[in-house]
Amino acid sequence: MSSDPLAAARPAVELAGITKRFPGVVANHDVCLTVEPGTVHAIVGENGAGKSTLMKILYGMQQPDEGTIKVNGQEVAFRTPSDAIAAGIGMVHQHFMLADNFTVLENIVLGAEPSKGLVLDSGRARERVKELAAGHGLQVGPDRLVEDLGVGDRQRVEILKVLYRGARILILDEPTAVLVPQEVDELFETLRELKAGGLTVIFISHKLDEVLSIADAITVIRRGTTVTSVDPREVTARQLAELMVGSELPTPETRESTVTDTVMLKVSGLTIEADGHRPIPKGASVSAYADRLRAEGRRLLLDDVSFEIHRGEILGIAGVEGNGQSELIEAIMGMRPAHGDIALGGEDITSWSTLKRRESGIGYIPEDRHRQGLLLEASLWENRVLGHQTRPPARSGIWINRRASKADTERIVKDYDVRTPSVDTLALALSGGNQQKLIVGREMSSEPTFLIAAHPTRGVDVGAQAAIWDHLRNARAAGLAVLLISADLDELIGLSDTLHVIYKGRLVARLDPSDVTPERLGGYMTGAITGTEET
Amino acid sequence: MPAGLFRALLTVAGAVAAIVVAIAISSVAILAAGASPTQAFAAFFDFGETERSVVNGIATMLNRSVPLFIAGLAVAIGFRMNLFNIGVEGQYKIAAVCAAYVGSLFVAPAPIQILVIIVVAAAVGGLYALIPAVMKVTRGVNEVISTIMLNFIAIQLAAFLVRGPFTGQRTEGQLTTNTPLLPESAWFPNLNVLFELFGLPAPRGGGLWGFLAVAILLGMGIWxxxxxxxxxxxxxxxxxxxxxxLASGVNPKKMVISAMVLSGAVAGLIGLPEILGDKHTFGSNFTPGLGFLGIAVALLGRNKPAGIAVAALLFGFLDRAQGPLQFASVPPSVIMIMQGAIVLxxxxxxxxxxxxxxxxxxxxxxxxxxxxTPVEVAA
Known part of the structure; x- marks a missing residue:
């Protein structure tokens, strides 16, 4: 640290005129940002607005073409993240970078191990970690295995890791994306402690309510440049969002019900064991079998899950990730063996293959579009064929009908506003929002009777989000039954006609979306509130 | 520039750069062996003085390329879905010995005789590849390990068959054992007429193997x-x-089995150009290593039939220089160094x-x- 007495008054980070060009594209231009020391400074902007490029520049992962970076008043030029770390800047990534089979302590010191000769000095490491944890209110048992930790604890480990390396300026990239409301509150408590300890936090987010509650200053980025800096006390979430998008924006809101009496999807007694699928003994019912497994102390990924979805109904499932949502989807899609029965439109589809289920009218917007939804290295029209290769227009006889597939992809591109140069472009060249719109368009194009929408607007910008909500709502009005799984509680409450909460593989509560708050929903999701059934 | 053209040009540029560097590496190897690189590289282009020797050289190169091309296709079918069929070597050996034996058992009109031999070869290769496929889908056995192991079995089994149950008449003083000689109706007509069209003399020996035409059709069919x-x-x-x-409804087990069996069936054809076009029998001195070279050829050709054709021709071109290199007193193992360097x-x-x-x-x-696109985001 500088001994200059003026250092404290200087901005912790000052970016001036930062411009970053990639051939043909300007990712950032003329970005100006001043972060005062000892504050939480939020940077908000749509996906693809240039937030991550800017942070990569500040963290030394990319070099700017123009402009200057000053840290604590001194001009710096980072060539690698190590330079940034040396200057006291640390980054907590959105996706945790922890070794699951290591303890908390091991993860924190990993890569910066204190040593006595060649031996790891674990005593000294433990002291420092304890000191840091106590000083900043980041309590995590140092000897616990990371794989046993919840999301909130993992995040604390990430923050400790950065502090351990001597960071005084922390960059948090979308830190609340994976947290439930209670955990968000805890994180904010931590951030306030860090701030009190004189540290500076740069907080990247697009959840505006959170930004407003924690930030001391807010800078809005739109289309690669800083639009304005505002004081959170003088701005509402709605004004902030409009600054981000540059236009009016919609919300997911409840409208009159379109729910009908016809049951489209009926799931009864769906059960999945954690330690491999075994056939049910002859004569035993699924629930009796599940009872027996529970009595034996076996862990169940899905525990006797039953529900019905009617035509024109959106059934939302709320839950912290990893409580059986993925298993439920995979069981309905026929990608994972499960006990229990699934009926689509009155027909028992329990023994059907994934292909047959899709052909009979199940659409699927997967939770992870890169893993299950797209062939990134293939063109858009080939991605249109994916999942529909047995049905027209994609197929004619044994052939893939290229012309018809391309024409239909053109239609999706037009109707769903997919921004792409052409239908021959590779899927990886599109932004996340446009990839998602293509998937939504594809799944709607075969006129499904039942749609699984898992995190349909995750990582999607506000504009695309509104469009996807509209498509879901229109399809619902036309009689589509939808199973909606989401981590965005506003989305769940806003779109669903019926809301279930899943916790440890069980549907623990059935709530009325018209009078539930995100806080109460969060209580059910974490198991803090139990047992009540409302209708 | 259209994206496809850009990608194609880039691929070609990459391949050319790789070959230039490979030549540099081989030059070092040649120097280390105490020979002159310029002489060595001259030998690659030395097809002889007379028209006949040029024709012979070209026929040798093409005859070498045809089985390599088929081997590359066989490997590529698996590679396309990340299925590593290392067992092409064993599949073609076992298919070749069975096809040569079955073909020698009867005499039929030429087209039928040849067709039966092709079908037997493809069926045996496919069935042999079915074993690792079934092991993979039922028990999760990694196909790399199972196919490598099955190679040993196939090679030894083929050696046993040709000495035992499938053996034919051995002529006086002959050191190798063979399956019975195929009837003449199974001799695939050669393509020497191509040379004659240009007023060139026909090459020596078996000439230009007619199976080249089948290989081209096969390549187009697979494309x-x-x-x-x-x-x-x-x-x-x-x-x-x-x-x-999987999420789109493709049955992974069915795909593993069909891709593996198809790969094996194509692999079964690798030995046929030589059997039908030249030797008319499967012997203990049958050309080995074609399956392993096929892996290199498929890698070089980026698993695309056209690329595999170019790669097979390049390997054929390099292999042809065995003789001329020896005349230039360069060890012919330089060829293998070049092939290895190019693939890498x-x-x-x-x-x-x-x-x-x-x-x-x-x-x-x-x-x-x-x-x-307009700047504003539609709401």
Whole structure:
């Protein structure tokens, strides 16, 4: 640290005129940002607005073409993240970078191990970690295995890791994306402690309510440049969002019900064991079998899950990730063996293959579009064929009908506003929002009777989000039954006609979306509130 | 420039760069062996003085390329869906010995006789490849390990069959054992007429093997299958993203079995150019190693039939120089060093060029969108 007495008054980070060009594209231009020391400074902007490029520049992962970076008043030029770390800047990534089979302590010191000769000095490491944890209110048992930790604890480990390396300026990239409301509150408590300890936090987010509650200053980025800096006390979430998008924006809101009496999807007694699928003994019912497994102390990924979805109904499932949502989807899609029965439109589809289920009218917007939804290295029209290769227009006889597939992809591109140069472009060249719109368009194009929408607007910008909500709502009005799984509680409450909460593989509560708050929903999701059934 | 053309040019540029570096590496090896690189490289292009020797050289090169091409196709079918069929070597050996034996058991009109031999070879190769496929889908056995192990079994089994149950008449003083000689109706007509069209003399020996035509048809057929049909789409999807393929309704077990069996069936044909065009029998001195070379050829050709054809021709061109190199007192193992270096460098070049192509594609998309779309986001 500088001994200059003026250092404290200087901005912790000052970016001036930062411009970053990639051939043909300007990712950032003329970005100006001043972060005062000892504050939480939020940077908000749509996906693809240039937030991550800017942070990569500040963290030394990319070099700017123009402009200057000053840290604590001194001009710096980072060539690698190590330079940034040396200057006291640390980054907590959105996706945790922890070794699951290591303890908390091991993860924190990993890569910066204190040593006595060649031996790891674990005593000294433990002291420092304890000191840091106590000083900043980041309590995590140092000897616990990371794989046993919840999301909130993992995040604390990430923050400790950065502090351990001597960071005084922390960059948090979308830190609340994976947290439930209670955990968000805890994180904010931590951030306030860090701030009190004189540290500076740069907080990247697009959840505006959170930004407003924690930030001391807010800078809005739109289309690669800083639009304005505002004081959170003088701005509402709605004004902030409009600054981000540059236009009016919609919300997911409840409208009159379109729910009908016809049951489209009926799931009864769906059960999945954690330690491999075994056939049910002859004569035993699924629930009796599940009872027996529970009595034996076996862990169940899905525990006797039953529900019905009617035509024109959106059934939302709320839950912290990893409580059986993925298993439920995979069981309905026929990608994972499960006990229990699934009926689509009155027909028992329990023994059907994934292909047959899709052909009979199940659409699927997967939770992870890169893993299950797209062939990134293939063109858009080939991605249109994916999942529909047995049905027209994609197929004619044994052939893939290229012309018809391309024409239909053109239609999706037009109707769903997919921004792409052409239908021959590779899927990886599109932004996340446009990839998602293509998937939504594809799944709607075969006129499904039942749609699984898992995190349909995750990582999607506000504009695309509104469009996807509209498509879901229109399809619902036309009689589509939808199973909606989401981590965005506003989305769940806003779109669903019926809301279930899943916790440890069980549907623990059935709530009325018209009078539930995100806080109460969060209580059910974490198991803090139990047992009540409302209708 | 259209994206496809850009990608193609980039691929060619990468391959050329790889070959140039491979030549440099081989020059060092040649110098270390105490020979002159210029003489060595002259030998590669030395097809002889007379028209006849040039024709002979070209026929040798093409005859070598045909089985390599088929082997490359066989390997590529598996590679397309990340299925590593290392067992092509064993599959072609076992198929060749069975086809040669079955073909010698009867006499039929030429087209029928040859067709039966081809079908037997493909069936045996496919069935032999079915074993690792079934092991993979039922018990999760890694196909790399099982196919390598099955190679040993196949090679020894073929050696046993040719000495035992399938053995034919051995002529006085002959050191090798063979299956019975095929009847003349199974002798595939040669393509020497191609040389005669240009007023050149016919090459010596078996001449230009007629199976070249079958190989070209096979290459085109496989291209159509992989690029235009539903099956080809499923193969591509399974290769690019198995989870997405599963979610889209592709049955991974069925795909593993059909791709593996198809790969094995094509592998079964590798020995036929030599059997039908030249030797008319399978002997203990039958050309070995074609299956392993096929892996290199498929890698070099980026698993695309046209690329595999070019790669097979390159390998054939290098292998032809065995003789001339010895005349130039250069150890012919230089050829293997070159082949190894080229494959290694081309794999590296492919990785680099595909990254460049991806980045180019992203930029192009961003650039066009920056120009074409309105700034405001519709609400």
């Amino acid at each position: 159509v299958l992989l690029e235009r049909t539903r099956f080809g789409f499923d193969v591509k999807a399974s290769g690019l993203n198995p989870s997405a393929a 460098l081309v794999v590296i070049a492919n990785e680099i060029t595909s990254r460049i192509a991806v980045r180019h594609e992203e930029r192009r998309a961003a650039q066009q969108l920056g120009r074409n």
